[in-house]
Amino acid sequence: MDNFIFTNTTKLVFGRGTEEQTGEMIRQYSDCRKILLVYGSERIKRDGLFERVAASVRAQGMEITELGGVKPNPRLSLVYKGIELCRREGISFILAVGGASAIDTAKAIGVGVPYEGDVWDFFLNKATPQTTLPTAAVCTIPAAGSESSLSAVITNEEGGLKKSINLDLIRPVFSILNPELTYSLPPYQIGCGVVDMLTHVMERYFTNTAEVDVTDRLCEALMKSIIVNGVKTYQNPTDYAARAEIFWAGAVAHNGSLNVGREQDWASHRIGIELSGKYDLAHGASLSIVFPAWMRYVYRHDIDRFVQFAVRVWDVDIAFAKKEEIVEEAIRRMCAFFRQLGMPITLAEAGIPTDGFEEMADKATFGDTIPVGHFVPIGRQAMIEIYKLCAGNRSLG
């Protein structure tokens, strides 16, 4: 186990009807008179969520200024607009209602308001935020990840630069997680979310750090629960119990507790991001295609870790066959799970051609100068091989 520092200061308020506590929660952290409410979709107005949240805020004597129109890959221009609004209106608390895009926008506005320079300086590492307006979130998507994280990712439309800031200062002071708020999400989005949270655990699980038994077992436990409850919640969106397990699993998967003292990988996320960027493929769908291929490419690097994964997570019998076949069986079971979630496992199933591999591999590795991932560093040629393997993934049955 490596030395580490673990901290996560965000208070999580979980369960049915908890959005009605929003106003009281803000009051615990701030004596503000005015808040900025950041959101994306108009869906939250149609389905009554906006009004429930707003009523609880107004009940505490606070005024709401709205900033709608957040888009996926949230934009710097909207962050500027939010900063200007906060300054003009004397706003001192920012509430996001939505998924990661709304929360990241809120975080960026938070550090931008008290800063005299350009908030983009922080994303270019030209300056470090010293203070922030407090932020909080009402989450409408499981596995947003941003609800208690120290990260915000913003895209600068000029040049299409996507950059992040990462520091404890920007964690939301609280986040409200009501599984019922996700009942109306389309099944495809749920499938993507379940794949995403499983891979958040796997990126932490495949490590070169020796002797990490506690976190290994916690990762395995969470993966098993995601597998069981992921299928249930995909098949029956209004099963509260299953949706609650998945919502909480998504939060635990990404709150930093499962990667303490261990190197993480993250190659598959990087390889998938290129697919998403070039072919407009959903993040979760890129991962259900890339992860099996990545596994087949790297498992010989530490086959015993993959056997452990096969036996403990996918219930493959340790005496099933020789090690390679045990691992292959686990990958096939994982692919079958992805299929049960309506996810693609091959490029062809996602309608993606096979002629873009070199371009994507060049881009991700900066022309083969910086490999991606840590379990096995993946250079340009290795990435091309993994994209080729993506064409041939097989599942059970």
Add this chain to the structure above:
Amino acid sequence: MDNFIFTNTTKLVFGRGTEEQTGEMIRQYSDCRKILLVYGSERIKRDGLFERVAASVRAQGMEITELGGVKPNPRLSLVYKGIELCRREGISFILAVGGASAIDTAKAIGVGVPYEGDVWDFFLNKATPQTTLPTAAVCTIPAAGSESSLSAVITNEEGGLKKSINLDLIRPVFSILNPELTYSLPPYQIGCGVVDMLTHVMERYFTNTAEVDVTDRLCEALMKSIIVNGVKTYQNPTDYAARAEIFWAGAVAHNGSLNVGREQDWASHRIGIELSGKYDLAHGASLSIVFPAWMRYVYRHDIDRFVQFAVRVWDVDIAFAKKEEIVEEAIRRMCAFFRQLGMPITLAEAGIPTDGFEEMADKATFGDTIPVGHFVPIGRQAMIEIYKLCAGNRSLG
């Protein structure tokens, strides 16, 4: 799953040599010039720990005022002395070096200094702390529990009243956990600590709350790791890897993350506390005697939960025998584990007579008016039956 709020703001700094970061860490939270250093045993002076911590504090330009002599079941009189010292010397940060007793003392001093009344008011629920001096800890015992908790337990010598305060305000701002600092603990204390952390998980695990799959599995994962690494670290105190797993397992067991959304039990702790109080028995040793007996008394209340515990934690085959025998087998394996840790499993082994059951049961249940525990509420007569069962615990082999 029940609705819940989860928060834990303490920053944990884990690993070899981390006590040398103490000064820098304090500086992150405070511009104090003077700190109070609270400790118990003189062992920390003999083995050099005190000087390493002090050097890192002085390197940040801070002065140290010492408050030694903390005893197990820490005393109110020492808290008063600490409050007076802080006020007289203008101290604005409190560092505990030790186990739960030192940390609880620091927490009580922290809330006492800015309060105009008597700090004991807080423990009698006559007043609620509104503010505190920041506190932090360098831990010398695994499973102290107090290192990130919201609790402090103090004993008022006048009348022997032992009372607690519980609020987020008093969590340490950071805690330093270096497994190496525990190498010199006697084996008996390690055995007690391992039993204690396993039971911290079990008190959370045995619940009447339905549909708590994520936390069930996380509990099971942690118990398995405690079982594997507990024996290793007992047998070889300087095996860093095993000691690190146990140290981290102890922190996770008690940081509040494993009981979210579920009712907890805690009858066995309450039943054991009477044994400890009356016969001066170590906390861990009381639990290795009481828990098997409690299990035998209550398992029929929800035998399927105990079968799950047997199969997933103790690897009893689901087709081993009928349910009662599966559970009995798990309890016997647990007792064998306690024995491997040098712990008693019967009252006789701890030299405890059988004539005090009624007195202890009367005291714990306030004359049969308030039962203990939640999984099955245990009244006076039930508690006497459990003490009787403690006489007859059996292990494997």
